[in-house]
Amino acid sequence: MGTAVEVRSVWMWNLEEEVHIIRHKVRNEKYYWGAFDTEFRLSLNGGNPAEIHPRFRTPNDRYIAIKESIDEGNIRQLGLTLVSAIDSTCVIVWEFNFAPLHFPDEVDPAIMGDNDLINTYFFSQLLRSSGLLENPMMTWIMFHGAYDVAYLIKLANFWNPLPDTLVGFQSHINHYLGNNLFDVKFMTKFTNNLHGGLEEVATALHVNRVVGMAHQAGSDSLLTWHVFGKFKQVYFPHDSGIRYEGVLYGIHDI
Template identity: 35%
Template sequence: MVAAIIPVWKQNFGTEISRLERALFKYKVVSIDTEFPGFILNTPRDGSETERYKDLKFNVDALKLIQLGITLSDERGTIFGTWEFNFCFDLGEDLYVLESVEFLKKNGLDFDKHARDGIHMSGFAKIFTAVLAKHRDLFWVTFHGLYDLAYALGLITMAPLPNSVLGFTTLLGSVFGRVVDVKYMARFCKGLCGGELGLSKLASILRIERKGGAHQAGSDSLLTALVFAKINMVFPIHQLLYLGSLYGIQPRISPTITPPPLSSYCIPQINNVPPFLYGMPCNQDFMYYIPT
């Protein structure tokens, strides 16, 4: 049974970030999704990669994140839990695209509550960065995750994105390490239309039921985690085909994080299918600390 999606606001932020931090010692697969207030610049379909990244940088640097969904699971696809972090966003002060905000309202986002009870990004960034500094062996999963990772990177660094796509992927490798984009991964799976499908359609083909509402970060991160686990169960794809590749750009993300020694890994072999995740520390005791 999949755990409930936990809405996180400023009132319960301390409690829930502590729970998430403790869970990261065992549940190393981090599936994320974001909700943000639209696209000021839209790149034409025939736009170059340079144009696409230039527009992405402009949009992410100019706009604020509204929601960050995080789902934790283990190497076998067992879900521990989902957190939906809701940030302070004031329609009277913050920049947004009207059509996008109206769409999010129709899908259940309460912007009055975001303005009143949302988490301040600077406080979140300080604590979340300290958490990640203690967990350098995570495996990050997205779906069509170019913008999700860009917003997450901006949130963690609290700085503008790098000026080039190569600088962007290099920084992603430094901050996140191992990254998978399930949309890119799906191109190697027979019957999944070369990956040219949305998340909900892909979940439907794989017979996965959504929990929560579409276009909400918690629900989408959970569905991403379930789709990722199901693909790994059904399709024997080697990691080297997709690890570090994002749908929409060419440069791969190369981890610059030093993983734990091989002697500490659990590497499962189930039904002769290559393991989808390497780097699971086994049976270690850890100290727990959250900065104030």
């Protein structure tokens, strides 16, 4: 885990080239493990998701609260870490930087420099042909992944509104991502000593952040991958971890 890893920053000018690399890695080199993270700004026009404690909601209620806050929100970054095998040191990290569809005044020119932010609709077209979606060989890793998955589904659907019900949302997950999906935050519920967010869990497992800092999507996706690997090594080294599969913390379980 101490190996130096480069985060490949993706903007509009190099988007097609980088997605071509992803397509090759997935289809030709079998990079079938993907950890991802999103950085975003929510809209609270549909109501504040924190107004009612999530434990008093049904899973569908929790989903609707997330949908309402995301459908008019922005995705700022998508971090993607691809790995060829659970124990492989062949790791590649991408960080996609998106143009806002709402709140355009939040863009920081100092961060952009001379780079053009990614058009969300154009990205959706390329994502559809990247080899990442509708691929039963892929296994997806996230931490507290309800919002991350919801944003990925919106990207897969050209930023159309999320489905009206959890049943519809689950259908989209099954179609695009399959059931090979592990939310590390949910997995920590099966332990006695892992609590808190990604940084706290990483510290408890003695996993260091290799590159970048918190709330950079590429860095967080890589840390999520390393935390998952350490969790598997410690808590289920000899089985597939099927009891953890397919459950999103924040919707299905809290």
